[in-house]
Amino acid sequence: MSKTLAIIGGTGLTELEGLTISKAHDMHTPYGSPSAPILEGELLGHRVLFLARHGHPHRIPPHKVNYRANLWALQNLFATDVIAINAVGGINQAMTTESLVLPDQLIDYTWGRDSTFFDGENGQVTHIDLSYPYSESLREGLIAASHDLKIDLMTSATYGVTQGPRLETAAEIKRMENDGCDLVGMTGMPETVLARELKLNYASIALVVNPAAGKGDSGITIKQIEKALNSGMSKLLKVLGKFVIDYYE
Ligand code: HPA
Numbered sequence: 001m002s003k004t005l006a007i008i009g010g011t012g013l014t015e016l017e018g019l020t021i022s023k024a025h026d027m028h029t030p031y032g033s034p035s036a037p038i039l040e041g042e043l044l045g046h047r048v049l050f051l052a053r054h055g056h057p058h059r060i061p062p063h064k065v066n067y068r069a070n071l072w073a074l075q076n077l078f079a080t081d082v083i084a085i086n087a088v089g090g091i092n093q094a095m096t097t098e099s100l101v102l103p104d105q106l107i108d109y110t111w112g113r114d115s116t117f118f119d120g121e122n123g124q125v126t127h128i129d130l131s132y133p134y135s136e137s138l139r140e141g142l143i144a145a146s147h148d149l150k151i152d153l154m155t156s157a158t159y160g161v162t163q164g165p166r167l168e169t170a171a172e173i174k175r176m177e178n179d180g181c182d183l184v185g186m187t188g189m190p191e192t193v194l195a196r197e198l199k200l201n202y203a204s205i206a207l208v209v210n211p212a213a214g215k216g217d218s219g220i221t222i223k224q225i226e227k228a229l230n231s232g233m234s235k236l237l238k239v240l241g242k243f244v245i246d247y248y249e
Contacts, residue, residue: 003248006038006049006079007240008070010187011087012207012229014052017237019043025077031068031114035060038073044241046248049079053187061165062186068114071194081138082195083240084188084204087229088159089212089220091173092182095154097224098232099208100239102142103159106133107181108189110163115190117197126197133192138203138247145242151235157182159206161189170214184212205240207232 007016016039024037039050051070054060074082088101095101118126139155146153160181162168168176168184176184183206195202209228210220 027073088185090208105158135201141247
């Protein structure tokens with residue numbers, strides 16, 4: 001079966017530059033509507049789907065994103081692979097603002113989100129394996145792309161996913177650090193597990209946009225986050241473009 005990539009754009013990426021759009025799919029799913037119409041088009045000669053996780057314009061907070069509708073709709077448009085783009089705070093001191101990081105592990109601190117397609121309603125109880133939450137093949141593809149471009153990409157990190165929409169307290173970040181988290185964000189779950197439930201290959205590429213609470217010299221400001229998004233996103237998109245060219249020959 002041929003592979004089709006879906007890109008889920010997060011904060012700072014509601015449109016995908018270079019995507020020649022052929023169709024905007026207004027989807028309805030058994031779980032409701034996705035965050036935005038799913039754009040289908042060509043990116044560097046390959047069929048790609050694009051979805052703005054927070055809507056376009058950006059209006060849906062992380063805890064209100066309809067993750068089930070988003071993933072279900074992408075699969076219905078024949079996506080096989082999903083690359084999620086996540087803006088995150090850096091907990092690990094090495095993961096400074098504007099760093100690009102490929103998480104390889106995840107800890108879920110969210111609550112109250114619709115986090116499974118297997119909610120027992122069809123009379124079946126299913127426990128899926130999430131020991132290694134990200135697709136190694138997609139991760140390797142992204143690592144190869146960054147090597148070829150000589151763009152730094154950190155390839156091992158644990159992504160702690162908080163409920164939001166507020167940012168964390170310094171004590172919460174300390175606790176997360178003790179738990180082993182390197183990054184903190186609000187959208188990695190349940191997106192990751194839902195992709196696994198649908199047997200989609202899934203990887204996340206994270207852009208650090210601020211030091212996590214208590215890790216910087218002062219509080220976290222939106223201005224600081226926007227600055228990092230503006231300067232870091234182009235680097236991330238270069239890696240993604242090279243990945244698309246090489247991985248989908
Ligand atoms: N915490 C949680 N989510 C985030 C952060 C943060 O510091 N920065 C960007 N997304």
